[in-house]
Structure formats: structure tokens, C-alpha cells
Amino acid sequence: MNILIVGGHAKANFLTKSLKESGHNVTIINKDKEWCKIMAHSHGIVGVYGDGTKPFVLKDAGAIEMDTVIALCNKDSANLVICEVAKKQFKVKNTFAVVNDPKNIRIFKKLGVDKVISSTEILSDMIEFEAVIDNLINYLPMENEKIILSEFEVDARSQVADKRIKDIDLPPESLIAYIIRGDEMVICAEGNCELKISDKVIVLSRSKDFAKITSLFFWRK
Known part of the structure; x- marks a missing residue:
């Protein structure tokens, strides 16, 4: 394109x-x-x-x-x-x-x-622009301007590294939709999947919670 x-x-x-x-x-x-x-x-x-x-x-x-x-x-x-x-x-x-x-x-x-x-x-x-720009999922404002779909990469600094999804302190009404690991897409409905370094994690959340979610992926406590 x-x-x-x-x-x-x-x-x-x-x-x-x-x-x-x-x-x-x-x-x-x-x-x-x-x-x-x-x-x-x-x-x-x-x-x-x-x-x-x-x-x-x-x-x-x-x-x-x-x-x-x-x-x-x-x-x-x-x-x-x-x-x-x-x-x-x-x-x-x-x-x-x-x-x-x-x-x-x-x-x-x-x-x-x-x-x-x-x-x-x-x-x-x-910024992510839906549909027409394939595979660019970094920031997607939905129709109501309140819900966003974000992509984060897990690195050694991340609080979430080597943690199971259900043990991550996500804000209410936030959801890890799926994980991209290498060439595979992993869907973890039960929350038992462990996030690994270099995983790409797709998160659905309210826009007001974006900063908190970002901190989970970029800084350790």
C-alpha cells in the first residue's frame, strides 16, 4: 500500500x-x-x-x-x-x-x-488505524472514543515478564486479548499463560487506563 x-x-x-x-x-x-x-x-x-x-x-x-x-x-x-x-x-x-x-x-x-x-x-x-493498515496494532480508538486496543512487547524490564496473566494487576475492565509469540498467536482464556520476554501482547482497555497498563510493560516495581 x-x-x-x-x-x-x-x-x-x-x-x-x-x-x-x-x-x-x-x-x-x-x-x-x-x-x-x-x-x-x-x-x-x-x-x-x-x-x-x-x-x-x-x-x-x-x-x-x-x-x-x-x-x-x-x-x-x-x-x-x-x-x-x-x-x-x-x-x-x-x-x-x-x-x-x-x-x-x-x-x-x-x-x-x-x-x-x-x-x-x-x-x-x-497510533493505529483500523482495517486499512494491516498489522499495525498500537493504538486503536473505537467508535465511542473510550476503548482502545494496544500492543506491548514484553522485555526484561517489564513487571509482567514471566508472570501468568491471571497474576497481573490489570485495571478493571481490561483484558489481554491474545499473545503473539514468534509466528504463533496464543489465546489464553483461563489466564494461566505465562508472558515471556519478546512476547507481543494485545490489550483491550479503557483509554483512561492506558498509562497504568503501559507502566506494567515498561517499568518494574
Whole structure:
């Protein structure tokens, strides 16, 4: 899949890395010239310096060939313009936008943006866009903006390393959906499975519990 990411720094960097690892072709547009150079060099991608709200910049970045455009700018208005131009002028099938004001979510959807994510729900620089971007499961806001599906990797620092699922102090209404161990997916309904270093763990939880769950995987007591 050909994916164009417009704006953003930390989010764009993380998303680019994840998408590249999943086999997608990524191009970025950014107003920060040095950042474009760094991203292009570190990820081996095309980096276009310019204002992504301008049709000629989108054209230069190959928008006509893109399957998906993701707008990560700080201004909601800019993200809306990017998605509108991508959809109407370049016939891009899938458009995604981050909004800073949750009140704009409904407006963006009414105007045709395919997926809108509220930045107030993002508690880290990890974003996951459902369905169209396969195998990228790091942060998935559900329809009610309250439930998220997150992926964590168990390492030697994790409180959960070498623990059974039922012995992990997860917040109420949180659930370890399944474990990816090597090339296998492990479903542990009874909670007796033990988490091993390098396991990838898929957790369903309320967004307000994301920080606590993150601490379980990244710091020991």
C-alpha cells in the first residue's frame, strides 16, 4: 500500500517505522526541511519539504498514486484541507486525520474524512488505524472514543515478564486479548499463560487506563 503522511514529528516517525516494517511504501510531507532529510535518510523513504495543504505539494509527493493519506498537523483546519484535497482532487481512497479539538470529529466525518482520531485520546505517540493498515496494532480508538486496543512487547524490564496473566494487576475492565509469540498467536482464556520476554501482547482497555497498563510493560516495581 502507498501511504502519504503529512505533518507530525514523533507520531510521523513512529508511524513510518511501523508501516515500513509492515511492508507499506511511505512518503512524508513536512514543513520542517531538516526533519524531512532526517526521516528520508533514517527510514529510506521519500521526504517532500513543503506545505501539505497546497495541492502542488501533494502532487509533487505523488498523491495521485496514494492509497491512503494521513494528516498529522497541529492545526485541525490544515488536516481537514489535506484530507479534502487528497480525496476530491487526487481521488485518494482512504483519508485519516488527527484533530486537537474533539468537537471537530463529527464535522470532519460529515465532510468525508474516513477516519478521525482525537489527539486528546492519544496518551502516547502510538497510533493505529483500523482495517486499512494491516498489522499495525498500537493504538486503536473505537467508535465511542473510550476503548482502545494496544500492543506491548514484553522485555526484561517489564513487571509482567514471566508472570501468568491471571497474576497481573490489570485495571478493571481490561483484558489481554491474545499473545503473539514468534509466528504463533496464543489465546489464553483461563489466564494461566505465562508472558515471556519478546512476547507481543494485545490489550483491550479503557483509554483512561492506558498509562497504568503501559507502566506494567515498561517499568518494574
